[in-house]
Amino acid sequence: METIELKEIIHKELMIVNSTARNKTEVLTELGALLAEQQYINDTESFLADVYLREAEGETGIGEGIAIPHGKSKAVQETTVAIATLKHSIEWETLDEKEVEVVILFAVKDSDTNTTHILLLQKIAILLANQHFIEKLRKVKSVAELYQLITEA
Numbered sequence: 001m002e003t004i005e006l007k008e009i010i011h012k013e014l015m016i017v018n019s020t021a022r023n024k025t026e027v028l029t030e031l032g033a034l035l036a037e038q039q040y041i042n043d044t045e046s047f048l049a050d051v052y053l054r055e056a057e058g059e060t061g062i063g064e065g066i067a068i069p070h071g072k073s074k075a076v077q078e079t080t081v082a083i084a085t086l087k088h089s090i091e092w093e094t095l096d097e098k099e100v101e102v103v104i105l106f107a108v109k110d111s112d113t114n115t116t117h118i119l120l121l122q123k124i125a126i127l128l129a130n131q132h133f134i135e136k137l138r139k140v141k142s143v144a145e146l147y148q149l150i151t152e153a
Contacts, residue, residue, distance in 0.1 A: 006123055007151045013038050014082040015143045023090050028052075028069065031082040031105045040082075040107055043075040047107065050075070061094025064134050068124065070106030079109045079120065083150075085140055101138050127153050 014034055021027035032048045035041045051071035054060070061067040082105045089099035104124060127133050133153055140146040 006153075009080045009120060010083075010147065010150050011038070011080060012143050012147045014040070014080060015146050016084040017140055017143055017146055018087040019084040020087050021084065021090065022088065024055075024067075024092055027084055027086065027090065027103050028105065031084055031103065035080070035082050035105075035107055040078050040080050041073070041075045042077055047071050047073045047075040051105070055093075059093040059095055061092040061096075061100055062128065063094055063096035063098065064128070064131075065089065065098065065101035065138060066104065066128055066134065067092045067094070067100045067102070068104045068106065068121075068128075070108060070121075072108045072110060074110050076107045076109045080107050081105065081120070081124070082107065083146065085138070085146065 016030065016034065019027055019030060021030055028048060028051060032041070032044045035047065036044045041047045048071070050073035051069050054070055060069045084103045086101050086103070089101045092100040094100065106120060127150065136149055140149060
């Protein structure tokens with residue numbers, strides 16, 4: 001079975017610490033712009049439309065203040081993840097009905113939907129199952145700290 005290392009798909013330039021986004025639309029737009037700026041996607045509008053299509057299918061707020069929206073899209077040039085920690089928690093459709101403080105946006109290339117997407121979700125899910133990791137994630141103060149926490153976990 002194929003394996004995937006988080007260091008291959010987690011990039012410092014796709015991280016925001018203390019985003020001032022006040023709602024789901026703002027944070028997704030901010031992360032989408034970051035993905036486009038760094039050339040991981042070639043069409044922000046198309047990519048975000050695919051993210052919202054997935055959002056309409058069911059909750060991506062997994063609880064504990066974490067949301068994992070994702071878009072499988074032709075607009076994605078390279079499968080990756082964009083992450084924002086939020087200065088203020090925001091409303092999101094979540095399993096525990098609590099607000100979100102961390103958004104981990106998966107950008108998945110159409111051709112990667114079967115293998116890479118599943119492996120990536122699995123790796124992140126394993127991290128997010130660890131309460132100690134979640135507590136640290138919510139307290140990061142810098143991009144360097146966030147990157148280190150995720151890639152060395």
